[in-house]
Amino acid sequence: LTAPLPREPGFPACFEAALARLRFAAESAYAEDDAATEPERLAAALRAVFEFASRNPSAAWLLTGGALAHGPYGNARYQELLGAAAGVLASLRAERPEAASLPAMTECALLGGLATLLARRLQAGAAEELQVLAPEAIEFVLTPYLGALEARRLAGE
C-alpha cells in the first residue's frame, strides 16, 4: 500500500471493508464455473460487481466517487484498485490478434468508463438501475478484446 495517510482515520477501514466485500463477490463469480472460458469468467465477475453495487450502494460509492472526493488517500486507493483490475482485464489481450495491439491505456479507459457508469447512478441514488445497466457495461468492456458481436453475446448471458 503506497497511499498517503488520510486525515479522517475512519476512512481506510471503511474503504478496505467495502473492497474486501467487493473482491469476494467478484472473485466468487469469476471462479464459479470451472468450465468457463476466461471471457466468460470476466463477464461473470463484472456482472457480480454491478450486482454488488446495486445491493450495497454505500459501499460501492465509497470505492468510487466517495474515494475520489476524499483527497489524496482516497484517490490513491482508487487508482490502486483500478490498476489491479486493469491487470486482470489485460489477460483478454490474448483472445484475438487485434486485441494484442490495443493501446496501453485501453484497460485504464475501459475501467474509467465503467466507474463513471457506476458512480453516476450511485450519486443519483439510482442503484436499482445498475443491474439493468450491467449487460451494456459488460459489452463496453469486452468489445475491444472480443469484437462487438461476441461481447454482446457474453453480456447477454
Place this chain on the structure above:
Amino acid sequence: MSAARTTAPARAGAPARRLAPAGRSVRGLPPDLRVADQRRRLLAAFAAEVPRRGYDELSVEHVVRRAGVSRRTVYELFDGKADLFAAAHAEAFLSMRRLLRRAVRAAGAGASSWPDLVRAVLAALLDGATAAPDRALLLAAPSLVAGPHVGACHSRLRQAFGPCLRAAAPTGAPLSLPEAALGGLTEPIAGRILAGESDSLPALAPSLSTFLLACFPGPGASP
C-alpha cells in the same frame, strides 16, 4: 499506472498560473474589474486546491488563502463551496467547449472525415488540458473534485458530446456507450494531470484516438 497516480499533484503547492500572486493588491482597479479579478482568482484557487485535498476536505479557508482575498469577499461573490465548484466547472466547461468548437471549424467539419475530426478535436482537447491542467481536471475527474455534485458534471459533458457520439456509434451499440466512453476518455487524462505529467498529455492523442474510433467508428458503421 496506478502507482504513478498515488502521489499528490506535483504542482499542488504552486500558485495558479497566469494569475496575480496570492495576496497581491488589486487596489487601483475600477470596482467592476476588481470584482472580476477576485472572482477569477477564487475560481483558479479552487481548481488548484481541490485535487490535492479532495472536495470533502477542502474548506473555503483553503481557497481564500490561495486566492489572496478575504473570506468576506468569497461570500459576497459565491454562496459557498458548492457554488464555487459550480462556477469553476461551468467556466472550465465553457472554455473547453470554445476551444473544441474552434478545432471543429478549423478541421472543416463538413469536409473532414470522421476519423480526422476525432483526431483534430482530441489534439485540441489535449493541448487545452496541457495549457490549463487545473481546469482540465475539473472536467476530467469530476468525481475527484465534485463529490456530491458529480452527477451535474457528467450531465453537462453528456449533453454536449452525447448526440454527436451517438450518431457515430455502431448500429445496436449500448445506449450508455457515449457516457462510458467519455468516462473512459477522461480517466487517462486525469491520471497524467494528477501524476504531475500534464506536459505529456499531447502524447496520449494516438491512443485516445484509437480508443474513441473503436467505440465510435463513424456514422452508419455496423458492429
